[in-house]
Amino acid sequence: MRKHTESELCAERAATVIPGGVNSPVRAFGGVGGTPVFIKEARGSRLIDVDGNSYLDLVGSWGPMILGHAHPEVVAAVQEAAAKGTSFGAPTSGEIDLAEEITSRTNCEEIRLVSSGTEATMSALRVARGATGRDKVVKFAGCYHGHADAFLAAAGSGVATLGAPDSPGVPASATADTIVVPYNDIDAVAAAFEQNEGQIAAVITEAVPGNMGCVAPADGFNQKLYDLTRANGALLISDEVMTGFRVGPGGVKAPADLYTYGKVMGGGLPAAAFGGRRDLMEQLAPVGPIYQAGTLSGNPLAVAAGLTTLRLLTDDVYEKLDGLAEQIGKMASSALSEAGVAHYLSAPGNLFSIFFSENRVTNFNEAKAQNTGQYAAFFHTLLEEGVHLPPSAFECWFVSAAMTGEDLSHLETAFSRAARKAATVRL
Numbered sequence: 065m066r067k068h069t070e071s072e073l074c075a076e077r078a079a080t081v082i083p084g085g086v087n088s089p090v091r092a093f094g095g096v097g098g099t100p101v102f103i104k105e106a107r108g109s110r111l112i113d114v115d116g117n118s119y120l121d122l123v124g125s126w127g128p129m130i131l132g133h134a135h136p137e138v139v140a141a142v143q144e145a146a147a148k149g150t151s152f153g154a155p156t157s158g159e160i161d162l163a164e165e166i167t168s169r170t171n172c173e174e175i176r177l178v179s180s181g182t183e184a185t186m187s188a189l190r191v192a193r194g195a196t197g198r199d200k201v202v203k204f205a206g207c208y209h210g211h212a213d214a215f216l217a218a219a220g221s222g223v224a225t226l227g228a229p230d231s232p233g234v235p236a237s238a239t240a241d242t243i244v245v246p247y248n249d250i251d252a253v254a255a256a257f258e259q260n261e262g263q264i265a266a267v268i269t270e271a272v273p274g275n276m277g278c279v280a281p282a283d284g285f286n287q288k289l290y291d292l293t294r295a296n297g298a299l300l301i302s303d304e305v306m307t308g309f310r311v312g313p314g315g316v317k318a319p320a321d322l323y324t325y326g327k328v329m330g331g332g333l334p335a336a337a338f339g340g341r342r343d344l345m346e347q348l349a350p351v352g353p354i355y356q357a358g359t360l361s362g363n364p365l366a367v368a369a370g371l372t373t374l375r376l377l378t379d380d381v382y383e384k385l386d387g388l389a390e391q392i393g394k395m396a397s398s399a400l401s402e403a404g405v406a407h408y409l410s411a412p413g414n415l416f417s418i419f420f421s422e423n424r425v426t427n428f429n430e431a432k433a434q435n436t437g438q439y440a441a442f443f444h445t446l447l448e449e450g451v452h453l454p455p456s457a458f459e460c461w462f463v464s465a466a467m468t469g470e471d472l473s474h475l476e477t478a479f480s481r482a483a484r485k486a487a488t489v490r491l
């Protein structure tokens with residue numbers, strides 16, 4: 065048995081000064097039970113906790129650490145930037161470099177930098193509302209777009225883990241204009257447009273949903289959404305905070321008017337962006353009347369980490385990431401099959417997850433029907449075996465380019481033990 069004495073002491077201390085002992089709910093292990101491990105440092109594919117235990121990391125800070133932890137070139141870029149001053153509150157050439165890197169990889173003509181995915185989606189919605197002069201927004205159940213009020217209706221991620229359909233503190237008026245429909249249900253979107261004629265500013269979707277576990281869009285779904293928004297004078301916001309620069313050089317790049325990014329583009333520091341068509345983005349202040357701002361937006365350290373990360377993400381790296389995701393997904397799935405555990409491997413790209421359920425999962429209701437008790441047993445056995453999986457059955461697994469052949473061998477043994485443990489949990 066691994067010792068977790070220091071982590072337990074940290075958890076006790078943390079709980080007295082930080083709500084639940086964590087600064088983001090899913091970190092608290094609410095979805096799997098037990099005490100979270102507190103991390104001291106990380107390098108390459110591995111995390112080291114405060115008790116000195118090492119873990120192969122399949123969370124990657126929920127996406128950003130695509131190159132692995134403490135990548136020497138990213139660290140050097142941040143150190144160099146820090147030595148020159150940590151924030152200026154004035155424009156820098158690095159911001160232009162990052163904006164050029166992003167616009168060259170994506171469908172965006174212009175982008176604006178912010179500090180979190182939440183800010184990016186909140187701002188994109190404001191642009192959509194300002195540009196169309198309409199208020200309503202259609203979102204999908206189980207899609208998570210950060211914690212801005214308008215999106216906290218049937219959201220996935222930590223909200224799914226907590227089982228809270230909504231959040232106290234979000235006024236009814238803030239979600240009164242949010243229409244929630246089931247994911248992959250194009251007829252429901254069409255019906256929403258019919259019932260709210262001339263009132264819908266935008267449809268927002270995750271380009272590939274990753275916050276109810278990983279769910280593949282049905283064939284042509286993103287294109288159909290785009291066509292429906294066109295036909296109804298509304299805009300489509302493609303949320304690529306999770307997929308952007310991870311599933312490929314530019315993300316999913318499905319047709320849309322506005323896009324949001326975060327995670328990978330900050331290289332582990334707080335950077336995010338929203339962008340899209342020039343005519344829409346130029347409605348933002350100071351060019352246009354739609355207000356949006358940020359003291360630390362375009363922070364030089366975050367820009368340095370993000371730019372260095374993106375420049376290191378070459379086609380070869382994406383090939384490696386795709387290969388790793390395929391191998392690891394199949395390895396976990398075979399271990400579960402051998403142990404007789406019903407499951408569904410959902411792997412629409414190098415983002416993937418395993419649902420502990422017999423059936424294919426295409427939406428949030430189907431995702432919620434899985435056996436989270438089996439996932440918890442799988443998770444805790446893996447943790448004991450030195451593998452860090454998301455502490456929730458409703459999250460994607462993230463590979464990093466730092467993973468090695470040795471890591472894969474480690475995983476094979478660990479998956480097999482964890483699958484046998486999961487098999488002991490009654491349905």
Ligand SMILES: Cc1ncc(COP(=O)(O)O)c(C=O)c1O
Pocket residue numbers: 126179180181182183185208209210211221270275303304305306326327336
């Ligand atoms: C698709 C998506 N959008 C938005 C967000 C919010 O980003 P942040 O946590 O940086 O505010 C997330 C976070 O997980 C996300 O996955």
